[in-house]
Amino acid sequence: MFTLHHVPHRAYHLATLFIVFALLAFNPSVSQANQVSAKDxxxxxxxxxxxxxxxxxxxxxxxxxxxxxxxxxxxxxxxxxxxxxxxxxxxxxxxxxxxxxxxxxxxxxxxxxxxxxxxxxxxxxxxxxxxxxxxxxxxxxxxxxxxxxxxxxxxxxxxxxxxxxxxxxxEKIHFVTAVQVQRNINTELRKMLVLSDNSPTGKALIRQIREELQQNPLDIEFEYRITDSWEEYQQFITEANASDINSLYPVALRLIDRLGKTYTGNEILQWTAKHSRKPSIPLNFSFVQLGLFGGAGVDFxxxxxxxxxxxxxxxxxxxxxxxxxxxxxRYALVFNLPRARNLGIEIPQDILLAADIVYTE
CATH class of the missing domain: 3.40.50.2300 (Response regulator)
Known part of the structure; x- marks a missing residue:
């Protein structure tokens, strides 16, 4: 330890600087140690x-x-x-x-x-x-x-x-991969309904889907339904149940009913799983836990x-x-077996064995 006595003000600073530089010169690790300790x-x-x-x-x-x-x-x-x-x-x-x-x-x-x-x-x-x-x-x-x-x-x-x-x-959604996985389960897949809201995220998802399909075309017909209305979304699901649509891709995550109540992902997707008679591909593999059929979804x-x-x-x-x-x-392969049974779909064994997660109840 160094102690200075009776040193004029300016000389004090010069002497202090001299000591600091001398210490660093003889021990360079001092400055490095101080830097490390400062970011403990x-x-x-x-x-x-x-x-x-x-x-x-x-x-x-x-x-x-x-x-x-x-x-x-x-x-x-x-x-x-x-x-x-x-x-x-x-x-x-x-x-x-x-x-x-x-x-x-x-x-x-x-x-x-x-x-x-x-x-x-x-x-x-x-x-x-x-x-x-x-x-x-x-x-x-x-x-x-x-x-x-x-x-x-x-x-x-x-x-x-x-x-x-x-x-x-x-957030790359790997949409084409998801549809190809679905077709491996249902070889009769010919028509798919994409459901989105009109939010900036919803618009971006639709744009990405179209871009992926432009780069990798599929011989499947795609219908798009975009709405911010909870009642209209419900109507789309009801109409799909009675149509020749084979599968859904639901990415509407914010809807508002006529009374002004807002519904978000958990509520929308749980309602969809309960009322839809068509298998739904998940955007996010966590959606499968909410009751969607499953397939390839982004691993959030x-x-x-x-x-x-x-x-x-x-x-x-x-x-x-x-x-x-x-x-x-990364995308994950996830399936909901109770939902598959409810829809009367048998998932091929090789696909089930390749899955990351299979929900059995």
Missing amino acids: TYKVFILHSYELDHVCGQPQSAGVTEALNNSGFSGKRLTIEAYAMDTKRTNTTPQSIAAQAEIALQKISEFQPDVLVTLDDNAFYSVVDALEDPDLPVVFSGLNNLPGPDTQTRWLQSRKQPGANVTGVY HAMGYQAGLKAAAILQGEEPGNIPIDDAR
Whole structure:
């Protein structure tokens, strides 16, 4: 320990600097040790577009947390704070979403995270668009409306080299694969009904379906029904029951009835499973647990895990702008056997053996 006595003010600072430089010169590890100890703990903020227990948001959040834990950021080394904007059920208007974004930005500012993780489009765009040039690293998961490969924005130069402080995982739904799996179960599949809402996410899903079919055409007829009305959605299901439609692809996740009540994914899909007489392919494999027949669906937990690995890389010192934006890579094969029996469908044994999850009750 060094003690200085009776040193003039300026000389005191010069002497102190001399001692610090001398210590560093003889022991370079001192500065490195200080840097490491300064980051003994890490903070990640997870911002949900949905309510906290939403069938699409919760698996992604769990995946993010698992990836961080598996990357060495666990226990006392990691603090996670979450906020649910609830923009799918309660705060659905542009004004209320903007108000939620202000609340979220305040919470983020108070928490001072090392990385912000956003789940779904509303959380990402309402916050990132409010930041002139994000100086906080942002990782998105489940983004449906990503600028095209030839489009540059202030936060995205290209998917391979984002360039700014933003990276993440695009929600590729693997629609063609899902339909092909369904055809392997039902060789008579000739006509499919796609049901969507008119939200930005719903529009993006329809656009992605059309793009996938344009790249990989299928000799199947596709009908599209898009509505924000709960009563009209119910009517579409009733009409499909009496038609020659062989299968449904229900991705309407926010509907409003004539009294103004909002229905979200869990309620819509449970009603669909109860009242539809056609097998439904899940967008998210978790939908099968709500009663849908099953097939190939996006693994939302794996998508969150994929985003979590990007967040971990940033915590380890990687620049977000150098981390490529990826498609959600993994889909899961999941079936609901009671639903299959109810529909009178026998799933081939080889497909069942290849499944990731089979619900038996």
